[in-house]
Amino acid sequence: MISQQTIDIVKSTAPSLKKHGQQITSRMYEIMFHKYPEVKKQFDMSAQANGSQPAKLATAVYSYATQIDNLPALKVMVERIAHRHVKTHVLPEEYPIVGEHP
Numbered sequence: 754m755i756s757q758q759t760i761d762i763v764k765s766t767a768p769s770l771k772k773h774g775q776q777i778t779s780r781m782y783e784i785m786f787h788k789y790p791e792v793k794k795q796f797d798m799s800a801q802a803n804g805s806q807p808a809k810l811a812t813a814v815y816s817y818a819t820q821i822d823n824l825p826a827l828k829v830m831v832e833r834i835a836h837r838h839v840k841t842h843v844l845p846e847e848y849p850i851v852g853e854h855p
Protein backbone atom coordinates (compact mmCIF):
# COMPACT_ATOMS: atom_id res chain seq x y z
CA MET A 754 0.00 0.00 0.00
CA ILE A 755 1.14 3.52 -0.74
CA SER A 756 1.00 5.84 2.26
CA GLN A 757 -1.25 8.90 2.23
CA GLN A 758 1.88 11.06 2.58
CA THR A 759 3.34 9.56 -0.63
CA ILE A 760 0.01 10.03 -2.44
CA ASP A 761 -0.08 13.70 -1.36
CA ILE A 762 3.53 14.31 -2.46
CA VAL A 763 2.98 12.67 -5.88
CA LYS A 764 -0.30 14.55 -6.42
CA SER A 765 1.32 17.88 -5.51
CA THR A 766 3.59 17.53 -8.58
CA ALA A 767 0.62 17.47 -10.99
CA PRO A 768 0.27 21.26 -11.58
CA SER A 769 3.99 21.62 -12.43
CA LEU A 770 3.82 18.55 -14.67
CA LYS A 771 0.78 19.97 -16.45
CA LYS A 772 2.58 23.27 -17.09
CA HIS A 773 6.14 22.10 -17.81
CA GLY A 774 5.85 18.34 -18.50
CA GLN A 775 6.95 18.30 -22.11
CA GLN A 776 9.79 20.75 -21.48
CA ILE A 777 11.01 18.47 -18.67
CA THR A 778 10.79 15.23 -20.70
CA SER A 779 12.41 16.81 -23.80
CA ARG A 780 15.37 17.90 -21.69
CA MET A 781 15.47 14.51 -19.95
CA TYR A 782 15.78 12.64 -23.29
CA GLU A 783 18.40 15.16 -24.49
CA ILE A 784 20.59 14.47 -21.43
CA MET A 785 19.96 10.70 -21.55
CA PHE A 786 20.91 10.37 -25.25
CA HIS A 787 24.02 12.47 -24.69
CA LYS A 788 25.15 10.27 -21.80
CA TYR A 789 23.95 6.90 -23.15
CA PRO A 790 24.06 7.19 -26.97
CA GLU A 791 23.70 3.38 -27.24
CA VAL A 792 19.97 3.55 -26.28
CA LYS A 793 19.25 5.82 -29.29
CA LYS A 794 18.99 2.85 -31.65
CA GLN A 795 15.84 1.63 -29.83
CA PHE A 796 14.04 4.94 -30.37
CA ASP A 797 12.40 6.43 -33.40
CA MET A 798 14.46 9.62 -33.41
CA SER A 799 11.95 11.46 -35.63
CA ALA A 800 9.46 11.10 -32.75
CA GLN A 801 12.03 12.87 -30.57
CA ALA A 802 12.58 15.62 -33.14
CA ASN A 803 8.86 16.34 -33.61
CA GLY A 804 8.22 16.17 -29.86
CA SER A 805 5.70 13.32 -29.97
CA GLN A 806 7.70 10.93 -27.76
CA PRO A 807 8.48 13.59 -25.09
CA ALA A 808 4.75 14.49 -25.20
CA LYS A 809 3.74 10.84 -24.63
CA LEU A 810 6.10 10.49 -21.67
CA ALA A 811 4.87 13.79 -20.19
CA THR A 812 1.26 12.61 -20.53
CA ALA A 813 2.11 9.29 -18.85
CA VAL A 814 3.91 10.93 -15.91
CA TYR A 815 1.07 13.45 -15.50
CA SER A 816 -1.46 10.58 -15.49
CA TYR A 817 0.54 8.74 -12.81
CA ALA A 818 0.57 11.92 -10.71
CA THR A 819 -3.16 12.55 -10.95
CA GLN A 820 -4.27 8.89 -10.67
CA ILE A 821 -1.78 7.58 -8.09
CA ASP A 822 -4.73 6.77 -5.80
CA ASN A 823 -6.76 5.17 -8.61
CA LEU A 824 -4.41 2.60 -10.17
CA PRO A 825 -7.09 0.74 -12.23
CA ALA A 826 -7.48 3.97 -14.24
CA LEU A 827 -3.84 3.59 -15.38
CA LYS A 828 -4.19 -0.01 -16.56
CA VAL A 829 -4.83 0.64 -20.28
CA MET A 830 -2.01 3.15 -20.53
CA VAL A 831 0.50 0.99 -18.61
CA GLU A 832 -0.35 -2.00 -20.82
CA ARG A 833 0.19 0.07 -23.96
CA ILE A 834 3.56 1.29 -22.68
CA ALA A 835 4.56 -2.29 -21.75
CA HIS A 836 3.68 -3.52 -25.27
CA ARG A 837 5.72 -0.69 -26.78
CA HIS A 838 8.68 -1.53 -24.52
CA VAL A 839 8.52 -5.23 -25.44
CA LYS A 840 8.36 -4.33 -29.13
CA THR A 841 11.41 -2.05 -28.85
CA HIS A 842 13.34 -4.60 -26.69
CA VAL A 843 13.62 -2.48 -23.55
CA LEU A 844 15.48 -4.53 -20.91
CA PRO A 845 15.06 -4.42 -17.10
CA GLU A 846 18.66 -3.25 -16.69
CA GLU A 847 17.87 -0.15 -18.80
CA TYR A 848 15.36 1.24 -16.27
CA PRO A 849 18.08 2.77 -14.04
CA ILE A 850 19.23 4.78 -17.11
CA VAL A 851 15.81 6.44 -17.32
CA GLY A 852 15.56 6.60 -13.50
CA GLU A 853 18.83 8.53 -13.38
CA HIS A 854 17.32 11.36 -15.46
CA PRO A 855 14.13 12.50 -13.73
Ligand code: HEM
Nearest residue numbers: 792795796797800809810813833834837841843847848851
Ligand atom coordinates in the same frame (compact mmCIF):
# COMPACT_ATOMS: atom_id res chain seq x y z
C1 HEM B 1 9.29 4.13 -15.81
C2 HEM B 1 10.01 4.45 -16.86
C3 HEM B 1 9.42 4.65 -18.23
C4 HEM B 1 8.26 5.27 -18.60
C5 HEM B 1 7.22 5.95 -17.70
C6 HEM B 1 8.17 5.17 -20.05
C7 HEM B 1 7.14 5.67 -20.82
C8 HEM B 1 6.98 5.48 -22.17
C9 HEM B 1 5.86 5.92 -22.97
C10 HEM B 1 4.66 6.74 -22.46
C11 HEM B 1 6.05 5.52 -24.24
C12 HEM B 1 5.12 5.76 -25.45
C13 HEM B 1 4.17 4.60 -25.59
C14 HEM B 1 3.23 4.79 -26.78
O1 HEM B 1 3.68 4.76 -27.93
O2 HEM B 1 2.03 5.00 -26.54
C15 HEM B 1 7.32 4.81 -24.26
C16 HEM B 1 7.89 4.27 -25.39
C17 HEM B 1 9.19 3.85 -25.45
N1 HEM B 1 10.06 3.71 -24.38
FE1 HEM B 1 9.66 4.07 -22.47
N2 HEM B 1 9.27 4.51 -20.51
C18 HEM B 1 10.06 4.19 -19.44
C19 HEM B 1 11.25 3.51 -19.49
C20 HEM B 1 11.95 3.21 -20.63
C21 HEM B 1 13.29 2.66 -20.69
C22 HEM B 1 14.14 2.24 -19.50
C23 HEM B 1 13.63 2.56 -21.99
C24 HEM B 1 14.95 2.08 -22.56
C25 HEM B 1 16.01 2.83 -22.63
C26 HEM B 1 12.49 3.02 -22.77
C27 HEM B 1 12.40 3.04 -24.13
C28 HEM B 1 11.27 3.29 -24.86
C29 HEM B 1 11.21 3.14 -26.31
C30 HEM B 1 12.37 2.70 -27.23
C31 HEM B 1 9.91 3.50 -26.69
C32 HEM B 1 9.34 3.59 -28.11
C33 HEM B 1 9.59 5.01 -28.56
C34 HEM B 1 9.68 5.18 -30.05
O3 HEM B 1 8.96 4.53 -30.81
O4 HEM B 1 10.51 6.03 -30.46
N3 HEM B 1 11.50 3.42 -21.91
N4 HEM B 1 7.85 4.79 -22.99
